[in-house]
Amino acid sequence: MDPSVVVAMARWPNVPDCHGWLSLDRRGQWRLQGSPVAHAGLADFIGRNYACDETGAWFMQNGPQRVWVELAATPWIFRLQDGTFVTHTGASAGEVEAAWLVDGDALCLRTVHGFGLVDDRDLLTLFECIRRPDGTPPDGELAAEPALLFRWGAAALPLSHCADGELETIGGFRRSP
Numbered sequence: 001m002d003p004s005v006v007v008a009m010a011r012w013p014n015v016p017d018c019h020g021w022l023s024l025d026r027r028g029q030w031r032l033q034g035s036p037v038a039h040a041g042l043a044d045f046i047g048r049n050y051a052c053d054e055t056g057a058w059f060m061q062n063g064p065q066r067v068w069v070e071l072a073a074t075p076w077i078f079r080l081q082d083g084t085f086v087t088h089t090g091a092s093a094g095e096v097e098a099a100w101l102v103d104g105d106a107l108c109l110r111t112v113h114g115f116g117l118v119d120d121r122d123l124l125t126l127f128e129c130i131r132r133p134d135g136t137p138p139d140g141e142l143a144a145e146p147a148l149l150f151r152w153g154a155a156a157l158p159l160s161h162c163a164d165g166e167l168e169t170i171g172g173f174r175r176s177p
Helices: 005-009 039-049 121-130 164-171
Strands: 018-024 029-033 050-052 058-063 065-071 076-081 086-087 098-104 106-111 115-118 149-152 155-162
Touching: 018 058, 018 086, 029 039, 039 050, 076 106, 076 121, 076 164, 098 149, 098 164, 106 121, 106 164, 115 121, 155 164
Parallel strands: 018 065, 076 115, 098 155
Antiparallel strands: 018 029, 050 058, 058 065, 076 086, 098 106, 106 115, 149 155
């Protein structure tokens, strides 16, 4: 968190929380009252001060005020960058620990950094990483394949199947604070 934010929190401890203003879409775009945050400096500030409370709800600490974030999908959105995953805030996602195929058409990962949805613009590239246990590519509907692996680097992780409605339980977060 920015040092100025920490100072403001100590100076004004009883500022009311803010609800319904900030959200994170499925591609990792911050939105203020539904409109994309286009100013790079503001987006960076939000990302640096983005955190989670003990109940799994996500917020941005704006000085002394906590601004709760509505999540369209997951707390982190992962993107491919130079052959590695980064978060929507630009941090390294770290090692991939687990993978889920969501409703047959989306991919979620648990990484060292946390739980997140992969940006749909990277799915075509990542399709090459999904294989049957014998190493052959799946043919047809991924949801119909009972046993798949997500091969990333040296890891061959089981690709679990889940529904979008299960993500909060799997990832231990709340979409709506």
